[in-house]
Amino acid sequence: MRSVHVTGQGTADWVEVDLPPTGPRDVLLRIRACGICGSDALYTRVGGIPPRQGATPLGHEPAAEVVEVGEETSGVEVGDHVVVDTMAFADGLLGSGGAQGALTELVLVRDHVPGRQLRVIPKDIPWHVAALNEPMAVAHHAVNRSGAAPGQRAVVFGAGPIGLGATLSLQAKGVEHVVVVDVQERRLEVAREIGADAVINSAEEDVIARLLALHGAATDALGHPGRAGSDVYIDAAGAPAVLRTALAAAKHRAVLTIPAVHAAPVDIDFGALLATEIDIRTSMGYPTEIFEVTDAIIENSEKYAKIVSHTFPADQALEALELAATPGGADKVVVVFD
Template identity: 35%
Template sequence: MKQVRIHGPDDVRLDEIPEPEPGPDDAILAVAACGICGSDVGYAKLGGVQGPAPEPVPLGHELAGTVVAVGDRVRGIEIGSRVALNPGAAGFGLGSGGPEGGFTPRLLVRGAGLGKSLFPIPDDMPFEIAALAEPLGVGMNAVDQVDVQPGEKVAVLGAGPIGLSAIATLHDRGVEDIVAIDLSETRLEIARKLGAKDTINPKNDDLWNDLGRLHGTEQLYWMDLVDTDVFIEATGSGALLKKAIERGGNGSRISVVALHRQEVPVDFMTVLMKQMRLQGAIEYPERFENMLELLARRDLGPMITHRFRLDEFSTAFEVAKSPDAGAKIMIEIG
């Protein structure tokens, strides 16, 4: 069978591998849909999760499918169940440096017997929608970490899939004053569909002047600030993060969910004087069902802008490298 694996920097191949056999605590999943994550693009550029690895590195961790086999000690998971996957729950780094990855027709889910990896989805939920549970969880956790409340003013920096997931979460929780910031008009249009009240494209507009116009301004000592309560930083741009720290208002919070692979200098005197909160956010809420429940009550379909077959993966991956091309790139397998 086929599986997408990294062989070195910018060397991603669709390899032929043996079909998996489940151990007593494992399950086999017939993968129906698997999304390309921004981290997949980053891993490919590096040649592995942290750099070139001694063995090929399988890709793919945003997925859903049907259980087709279970090990002898697995309980509570039935063959034929339609499920979404929590890729990190069992501790094997699925699609993120571990021995398995989701861009394949048959996936070995190690440790499925622990009951933390596979979650049933409604019969009427398309697999591609269920596959959004993983990126939705990352955006939802970014919101959770800074305790956003209805009535607060939020700026989401970056309207890729994680930023869009944060916007969908905010809107679902009754937060209305959401501003999405991105360089892609396609992504900003999706952001508006998912709940952003306003959008700013820094290619065409002055980001901080426009954000001040929308959220108001304030002055603290000698600093001219925007009156935004919360920033969700989903761009990975160190320069933009530094600017948010500089221009964010008194008592504002910044949730950093993007991967910043380069060091970002922080002016902690500014953080101190504004009593600003900087918060990292990684992975998902403790309860994975939260994402599936949101997907059941709200249409996040606009996030999926491209669909490709597994044998078209090289073309799909090139699209995923271009932020202007769209948002979530979905690989249809089953």
């Protein structure tokens, strides 16, 4: 069968691979959709991930259909639609340096454990929406890390897929008011469509002044004014200006959670932050959230569908990778298999 692999530094292509036979405890999946992540562009740019340098299978945001089940396997049946925990494979991470990737026709789940690698979903959920499960789990983990609670006010920097997913998760947590900040008006429009309470175009507006107007004024621990009343900040953009703005706005004991990947070090004046007692937390992956977010996608599939900006047929997967790697070219790209 064919599979998309990194084939060298800066190059990816379709390659022919063999599929091992399905064992008694295995489940065979036919991939129906796979999202493109920013890390796919990174893996391609650097030439793969050792020990598969130059031969890394790509794709770790799949939705799939069960096509074969080993005789000792339970919990799924042929024909089931499933989302996948790509960090729970016996042969390594799916698509992030493991032996298999999800930009392919078939994926073998070795040593299937019921409820561990797969979650059955309703068959009326569109494949391109189901493929959001993995990145939305990343966003949901960031919200869990933030400790956001009902009645609080939150600010999300970055209206890409993770920022939009965090917005939906914050709303599900009962957060009272969610503001989304970005520099692209088309992204902010999507944030409005999924239900953000307010948006700020940071290329045109004073973010802190708007937050003061939206969330009220607050102080640091010493009573110094000029701080916004926002309780939670989420950096889903990965830009130094985001951290500078959030830290300048943060009130006493606000929480800043960072799921974004920052490409370079950022200077922070911790002396100036002492009186805020701000809690800075990083967030990576989805230790428990991979199937926690599934119910939200099932219940609000129309809202989640708005996060997908482009879909491509499988035979255009290489073009999908190229578009997703182009700055400003797309927000969320999903490859859909027939």
